[in-house]
Amino acid sequence: MAVLQETLRMYPSVIGIPKMLNTQEDTIIPCSERGPYGQTQLFVPKGTHMSIDVQSLHHDPDYWPEPEVFKPDRFLTTTPDDVSREAFIPFSAGARSCVGQKFAQVEIVAILVNLCRSYRIKILPKDDVKGETREERQTRLLRNVSRLTSTPLNLGLAFEKR
Numbered sequence: 191m192a193v194l195q196e197t198l199r200m201y202p203s204v205i206g207i208p209k210m211l212n213t214q215e216d217t218i219i220p221c222s223e224r225g226p227y228g229q230t231q232l233f234v235p236k237g238t239h240m241s242i243d244v245q246s247l248h249h250d251p252d253y254w255p256e257p258e259v260f261k262p263d264r265f266l267t268t269t270p271d272d273v274s275r276e277a278f279i280p281f282s283a284g285a286r287s288c289v290g291q292k293f294a295q296v297e298i299v300a301i302l303v304n305l306c307r308s309y310r311i312k313i314l315p316k317d318d319v320k321g322e323t324r325e326e327r328q329t330r331l332l333r334n335v336s337r338l339t340s341t342p343l344n345l346g347l348a349f350e351k352r
């Protein structure tokens with residue numbers, strides 16, 4: 191589960207969550223003092239359309255030390271007051287968060303287990319570059335583009351039946 195969570199942190203399937211302030215009144219949203227402008231409040235006029243930037247939040251070094259490093263251990267040590275818990279929102283949060291979250295988590299783990307049991311999964315040899323260090327290779331292969339969702343750019347996989 192920690193591996194799945196760390197994957198969804200680094201590569202969230204939903205990179206931005208659109209919201210509209212559908213109230214009669216303007217509102218004020220409290221902000222972290224660690225925000226880029228040092229603001230503790232954000233004034234939001236009624237009717238404002240906004241998007242919660244999941245991709246950026248999941249890579250914010252204030253919450254995730256070494257955000258570009260794949261470290262599932264982060265999810266094994268969370269304590270109830272750990273800020274990272276609130277900064278992890280692949281399924282959004284609150285009353286309108288994803289109703290399929292639990293189902294999706296069980297489904298993803300089940301699919302992964304079945305794939306790994308039935309296939310040897312390898313990176314296509316054509317994608318190897320001579321003389322590259324392990325870190326350089328990892329960075330190159332995991333490079334991704336974020337549009338509607340995040341998609342790997344250079345990663346070709348071969349599935350070989352066991």
Ligand code: HEM
Pocket residue numbers: 203204207208280281282283285286287288289290291293294
């Ligand atoms: C990796 C898989 C999935 C991810 C990352 C995901 C993520 C999300 C996100 C970010 C939202 C937006 C919540 C908001 O607006 O605040 C959402 C909403 C929703 N999701 Fe998922 N979802 C996943 C799988 C599923 C599955 C498998 C189902 C159904 C079986 C599902 C059903 C829904 C529904 C019905 C909503 C609308 C909830 C509402 O507006 O009250 N999702 N999901």
